Amino acid sequence: MNKKLFFILPISALLFAGCGSKKEEKIEALPDDEVKLTGEQMKQISLDTARLQEEITDLQLSGRVDFNQDDVLPVFGFASGNVLEVNASLGDHVAKGQVLAIVRSGDLGNYLSQYNQAKGQVALNKRNMDVAEELYKTKVYSQLQVLNAKITYNASVDNLKQYETYLKTYGISDSSKAAPDYKITAPVNGFVIQKSINKGMNLLPGSNNNYFTLSSLSTVWIKANLYEEDLQQVKEGDSVNVQVFALPDTVFKGVISKINYVLDSSSGTLQARIVLNNPGQLLKPNMLAEVKVHIDGHCKAIAVPKDAVVLYENVYYVMVRRRDNVFERKAVKLKNCSGGVCYIAAGIGPGDVVVNKGAIYVLGQ
Structure with a gap:
């Protein structure tokens, strides 16, 4: 800071000023700090x-992008057999109804065979019932015989419906066009975020495994690590800014929706959950994140x-x-x-x- 000084006029100048010369003005002197x-x-x-x-202060936490577990749908398989095709890979976007895998199923083949037999039995029992009714009219058959024919027919219809239900479980509605191949299809639009099936695998009976998991990724969770000493400062509802290392110039805004108060013994942290909208699916699961929590200090x-x-x-x-x-x-x-x-x-x-x-x-x- 330049020091400001008063400029003092010489005495001779003051004398001349008293003799009719123009009076000089003092320049303002300022303190050193001005x-x-x-x-x-x-x-x-x-x-x-x-x-x-x-x-308002910011508390910085480390975290990771995760799936929104409320937006995750498992895709199960209900047939045993050999996997002929797998048409979706991890990370693929699939449409509702798209065939994800095809399984050559012995179970399905048996159900188709039994269904066709039951269908033929219904047709036979229908004819027998019609004949019994005609013979009853001519007094050849008794009423009891007609009743037995109807009971047999109705039982065969119920049996056929049972096999129809089995086939619908496998996604088959038209048995005349069915092959013993079970198609695992996508129930919704989404991304494949988990896959546990490969071509050539033999699926065991009764396994009912989750072969695919789908998620729309329209929203994601951020799981932030919260240390014990910070717990008193952070509460559910606090606003946050989230950045991921892959997108350093993009800030995602959200709030803490849930704090898990169970301490992770290995890391010594609790987890704070932030639900973020994910337009364009920019945020990918397992991306590392930096979370800044805006803390209202109430002072x-x-x-x-x-x-x-x-x-x-x-x-x-x-x-x-x-x-x-x-x-x-x-x-x-x-x-x-x-x-x-x-x-x-x-x-x-x-x-x-x-x-x-x-x-x-x-x-x-």
Whole structure:
């Protein structure tokens, strides 16, 4: 800071002034911590006002992108046999009804055979029942014989319906066009996020395994690691900013929807869950994430723009306006900075007008 001095006129000059010469004006002397800007210099800076407001701090957590477990659908297989085809791979997007795999199933072949036999039995029993009714009219058959024929027919119909139900379980509605091949299809649109079936595998009877898992990925979970000492500061509903290393210039905004209060003994952390919208499926499961939690400290502090605070020789300074174009350098005690705002513990007060843009320039005058 350049020291400002009074310019004192020589005595002879004062004498001449008393003899009718024009009186010289004194140039204002400023303390060491003040600086006066010209009109042109004032145009290069911007001003802001220190305000007393709720202090907001950021707590930084590490985390990872995960599937939204409420948006995950397992795809099961109900047939044993040999896997002939697998038409979807991990990460593929599949459409509803798309065939994911085909299994040559002995079970399905048996059901088809039994279904066709039951269908033939129904036709035979229908004819026998019709004949019995005609013979009853001619007194050849008794009423009991007709009743037995109807009972036999109805039993065969029930048996046929049972096999129809079995076939529908395998996705077969038209048995006349059916082959002993079981098709595993996608129940919804989504991405394949898990797969446990490969061509040539033999699927065992009664396994009912989850061969595929699908998710739309329209939303994802962020699982953030929360240490015990931070638990008192963080609560459900706190707003967060999330960034992933693969997309360093993109910030995803959300809130903490759930805190799991079961401590992981291996890592010594709890997990905070954030549900994020995922337009364009930019966020992929298992991406590493950085989570900044905005903590409301429930206490007020003097706030100024971050650019108003200048660090010089390990001391933080703010340039405070004292008159129209005169500014004083004030050392301040800094609490923290968050979201473009710095919170001041001491040095200035609410209502002080400070230099925002150009603070470094003014400090150097």
